[in-house]
Amino acid sequence: MFSEHVNNTISRLLIGIEGERKKRKERMKKLWLYSLIPLVVLGISFLVYPNPVVLIASGVGTLIYIIVIAIIGYSSKMKLINVFKQQVLIPSIKEAYPGVTYAQKASITRDEFVHSQIYSASSVDRFKGEDLFTGKHGDTTFKFSEVHVEERRTRTDSKGRTQTYYVTIFKGIFMIADFNKEIQSHTRVMQASDGFFEKLFAGKTKVSLEDPVFEKMFNTYSKDQVEARYILTPAMMERMIELQKTWGGKTHYSFKGHYMFVAIANSYNHFEPEMKQEVGLDQIKRIFNEIDNCLSIIDTLDLNTRIWTKQ
Amino acid sequence: MDTTLIIILVAAFFLIIIPIFLYNGLIGKKNRVKNAFSTIDVMLKKRHDLIPNLVETVKQYMEHERGTLTEITKLRAQIVDNKDISNGERVQLENQLTNKINGLSLNFENYPDLKANTNFLQLQGSLNEIESQLSASRRAFNASVLEYNNGLEMFPSSIIAGMMRLKPAEFFEVPQEVRENVDVKSLFNN
Numbered sequence: 001m002f003s004e005h006v007n008n009t010i011s012r013l014l015i016g017i018e019g020e021r022k023k024r025k026e027r028m029k030k031l032w033l034y035s036l037i038p039l040v041v042l043g044i045s046f047l048v049y050p051n052p053v054v055l056i057a058s059g060v061g062t063l064i065y066i067i068v069i070a071i072i073g074y075s076s077k078m079k080l081i082n083v084f085k086q087q088v089l090i091p092s093i094k095e096a097y098p099g100v101t102y103a104q105k106a107s108i109t110r111d112e113f114v115h116s117q118i119y120s121a122s123s124v125d126r127f128k129g130e131d132l133f134t135g136k137h138g139d140t141t142f143k144f145s146e147v148h149v150e151e152r153r154t155r156t157d158s159k160g161r162t163q164t165y166y167v168t169i170f171k172g173i174f175m176i177a178d179f180n181k182e183i184q185s186h187t188r189v190m191q192a193s194d195g196f197f198e199k200l201f202a203g204k205t206k207v208s209l210e211d212p213v214f215e216k217m218f219n220t221y222s223k224d225q226v227e228a229r230y231i232l233t234p235a236m237m238e239r240m241i242e243l244q245k246t247w248g249g250k251t252h253y254s255f256k257g258h259y260m261f262v263a264i265a266n267s268y269n270h271f272e273p274e275m276k277q278e279v280g281l282d283q284i285k286r287i288f289n290e291i292d293n294c295l296s297i298i299d300t301l302d303l304n305t306r307i308w309t310k311q
Numbered sequence: 312m313d314t315t316l317i318i319i320l321v322a323a324f325f326l327i328i329i330p331i332f333l334y335n336g337l338i339g340k341k342n343r344v345k346n347a348f349s350t351i352d353v354m355l356k357k358r359h360d361l362i363p364n365l366v367e368t369v370k371q372y373m374e375h376e377r378g379t380l381t382e383i384t385k386l387r388a389q390i391v392d393n394k395d396i397s398n399g400e401r402v403q404l405e406n407q408l409t410n411k412i413n414g415l416s417l418n419f420e421n422y423p424d425l426k427a428n429t430n431f432l433q434l435q436g437s438l439n440e441i442e443s444q445l446s447a448s449r450r451a452f453n454a455s456v457l458e459y460n461n462g463l464e465m466f467p468s469s470i471i472a473g474m475m476r477l478k479p480a481e482f483f484e485v486p487q488e489v490r491e492n493v494d495v496k497s498l499f500n501n
Contacts, residue, residue, distance in 0.1 A: 225347070229450045308440045308443065
């Protein structure tokens, strides 16, 4: 997988992280065991002094203790994940994927996400993302990251009180890739979820294509009927069906300017080490597998074929 | 409200408003067919403009294809110079031209010197682009023909279409040779 020098360095680092992980696991086990002490104290004190004040005070104490342990546990886990990503994952990716850059804390930006017009800008109220990969795969420049987008909504109860809450409108992998054909207009391919009225009011922007499986799976909208078909050739439609079957989640596309935008909904947290398992080369292999799956979007959609005027 | 008035309004809706919608819908579909055909026309003209350059560039490399190149030039001239040609005849000639160009494109691979010419590579890119655009506009045309013909045959718009004496539009057929599978053996014999 790596050159000998990198392999040695990474193996040494992994041994260190694995040691830390085991120590942390033991420490956390002890801390959780200690939480039984206030619970026992709570029980005994209630038996000795059956006073509600004692009960409430002991209860609050136990709760605070549990919250503190949870915070300690979370922050120590994140610290280990950060060490893994910074010291192991970044150099590993550099070695295994020449030309690909990985940034743990960066992501596709809100502006880029909105620019795709897959979701309306007014729905993007809370935006966050991580694990940004940028680079070139074959002849295709790309960037992708995990993205989580939420829309703010309000509800009013019977007493007239309004409450604000957030609803996830997209969570998954968002990719921007250089498309292999020139695009003048804008074409959207949305996984078939639009209701009767959305289709009805789509009017002339709705594109009816020949592939019945594709038509059942996706709704296509474009201001340019010819360009939509120029992008969505019969072969491209088949590739999109194949990609959807591989990923399973809802997949939306937008073709605009020089770019293709792909949003694949998926609740799984990608590119993360699993701290409940041994931190070793297997974890790196699993993450590489996830990166390969994302890069295979470019291969599946055949974006490296550059036989048209755009190179 | 008076019951009679309601009946009159409902009857007016069915007898006047709905036929107007259906009539306008059919006219819209008919115009979309016309518009889609004009898009094909634009692409075909682009291809006509590209052919002289392409022939000029490849003829010095493709000595054995002189016959095909002459035929391509001749077919192009037949279409471009003959303004009074009917749509049917035009489609037939364009399909012949498509076949000849496709046949020639398959042979490009046999000429390494040609593949090294940057001017040719640019022209090949443009040709591929136009052919893809052409295929897309044919499909868009066929989709609008399907929509229009459905309008003529489906109830209730078929009643209005009958009164308007509208005739079904013809699909843009793909030439027979293109539809057939590529005969790999014959390619090797070339």
